[in-house]
Amino acid sequence: MNWLEQWASYMPQMLSGLGVSLFIAAVSIVIGYPLGLLLSVMVQRRNLVIRTLGLAIVEIGRGAPALVILYLVYYGLPKFGIAFESIQAACIALVWNAAAYSSEIIRAGLQSVPRGQTEAAQVLGLSSRDIFFRVIMPQGMRSAIPGLMGVAIQMFQGTSLAYAIAVPELMKSAYNIGSQDFNYLQIFTLAGICYAAISMPATWITVYFEKRLSRHA
Amino acid sequence: MDALTAVVQGLPMTLWLTLAAFAIGIVGAVPLSLALTSPVAPVRWAARLLVDLIRGVPIIVWLFLLKFGIHVGTFKFDPVNAAIVGLGVVSIAYLAEIYRGGIQAVPRGQLEASKALGLSGATTFFGVVIPQAFRIVSPSIATYLVGLLKDSSIASTIIVAEMVFQSQSFARQHPTVEGILPYVIVGIIYIVLSLPVAFLSRRLDARMRKAIFV
Numbered sequence: 001m002n003w004l005e006q007w008a009s010y011m012p013q014m015l016s017g018l019g020v021s022l023f024i025a026a027v028s029i030v031i032g033y034p035l036g037l038l039l040s041v042m043v044q045r046r047n048l049v050i051r052t053l054g055l056a057i058v059e060i061g062r063g064a065p066a067l068v069i070l071y072l073v074y075y076g077l078p079k080f081g082i083a084f085e086s087i088q089a090a091c092i093a094l095v096w097n098a099a100a101y102s103s104e105i106i107r108a109g110l111q112s113v114p115r116g117q118t119e120a121a122q123v124l125g126l127s128s129r130d131i132f133f134r135v136i137m138p139q140g141m142r143s144a145i146p147g148l149m150g151v152a153i154q155m156f157q158g159t160s161l162a163y164a165i166a167v168p169e170l171m172k173s174a175y176n177i178g179s180q181d182f183n184y185l186q187i188f189t190l191a192g193i194c195y196a197a198i199s200m201p202a203t204w205i206t207v208y209f210e211k212r213l214s215r216h217a
Numbered sequence: 218m219d220a221l222t223a224v225v226q227g228l229p230m231t232l233w234l235t236l237a238a239f240a241i242g243i244v245g246a247v248p249l250s251l252a253l254t255s256p257v258a259p260v261r262w263a264a265r266l267l268v269d270l271i272r273g274v275p276i277i278v279w280l281f282l283l284k285f286g287i288h289v290g291t292f293k294f295d296p297v298n299a300a301i302v303g304l305g306v307v308s309i310a311y312l313a314e315i316y317r318g319g320i321q322a323v324p325r326g327q328l329e330a331s332k333a334l335g336l337s338g339a340t341t342f343f344g345v346v347i348p349q350a351f352r353i354v355s356p357s358i359a360t361y362l363v364g365l366l367k368d369s370s371i372a373s374t375i376i377v378a379e380m381v382f383q384s385q386s387f388a389r390q391h392p393t394v395e396g397i398l399p400y401v402i403v404g405i406i407y408i409v410l411s412l413p414v415a416f417l418s419r420r421l422d423a424r425m426r427k428a429i430f431v
Contacts, residue, residue, distance in 0.1 A: 071400050075388055075396070
């Protein structure tokens with residue numbers, strides 16, 4: 001059998017792994033980004049307790065390797081009686097990661113909105129809630145879009161680490177196939193192609209958005 | 218043996234992986250960044266495709282590909298070399314992209330001025346473009362180095378005895394509450410290790426900003 005035929009025979013198992021990878025990535029983004037927004041607001045608060053808590057969550061999420069957070073959640077927490085299934089642990093760890101990284105990007109985006117916008121909104125008598133949600137956020141999020149897309153790609157790639165806690169994602173599928181017939185070169189090449197087939201176009205779209213946004217800036 | 222001692226045992230390996238891969242990346246990214254900024258379009262496209270391909274595949278896949286997939290005659294990678302080569306290749310791609318950004322950020326007027334002064338192509342590139350580009354990219358390089366330090370933890374999945382691997386084996390031997398300690402400690406060590414790099418890069422950045430814009 002040549003490579004292509006073998007790859008075709010591996011595809012069903014690989015695709016089910018890819019589905020799990022995409023699911024974890026989607027969860028980390030859908031839950032992580034709103035948390036990132038919350039964290040970005042927390043670290044800008046004057047209240048010392050809120051700010052410190054926000055900073056700690058962000059700095060640990062960005063400063064510690066994703067793999068360490070993954071192990072902490074999956075192997076560490078059960079020692080205190082808090083046990084998760086492997087896929088839940090992977091989701092929690094990547095949500096934390098996504099929230100920490102996105103909060104920095106969102107914060108930079110929000111801070112890029114000129115102060116005059118807040119002042120003008122205040123003069124017009126808008127409530128502080130309206131100022132944040134209807135004036136600052138729509139403008140600030142716009143410039144955060146390319147960065148957030150970048151983090152989304154990073155999260156998708158990060159799902160491959162869930163292999164280490166035996167989540168049946170793409171990398172685990174590849175490894176299982178490989179350990180059956182020892183065609184490691186073929187199967188990991190195929191795994192790489194599967195990841196690249198999603199990451200590369202996603203990167204190009206991100207670059208396109210970056211260029212479009214910088215043109216209008 | 219306590220958790221801290223166990224984790225720190227892996228520190229030299231973590232540093233070795235990081236610095237070796239960084240060295241490969243710093244040097245290897247030079248030709249690739251030149252290709253990325255080449256005036257010859259096909260060269261540029263090929264380099265772009267290569268960079269995006271390398272970056273599009275997660276590091277763990279590169280490590281497994283090298284560790285398990287490469288089998289030429291009697292040659293096989295041992296885990297440490299597979300990790301260094303894998304992290305090095307990925308570093309080449311990321312750093313080439315950073316260099317490219319720096320080269321292209323040097324204002325066009327600098328090139329025109331060099332031409333007007335009659336400088337040769339080589340002098341323009343090495344004497345005018347590179348020094349300015351270096352100032353522009355040095356904070357990004359420092360950020361990448363911190364990222365690489367964290368990514369070196371992935372080598373534990375191909376059984377390289379760095380810090381995370383040591384944490385794992387300590388935790389396995391201590392099924393009690395103590396078993397969470399190595400993960401907390403190793404997380405703190407990564408954060409502490411990245412502080413001086415971040416601090417230095419901020420100072421370097423501040424100094425260089427002065428140097429350029431004053």
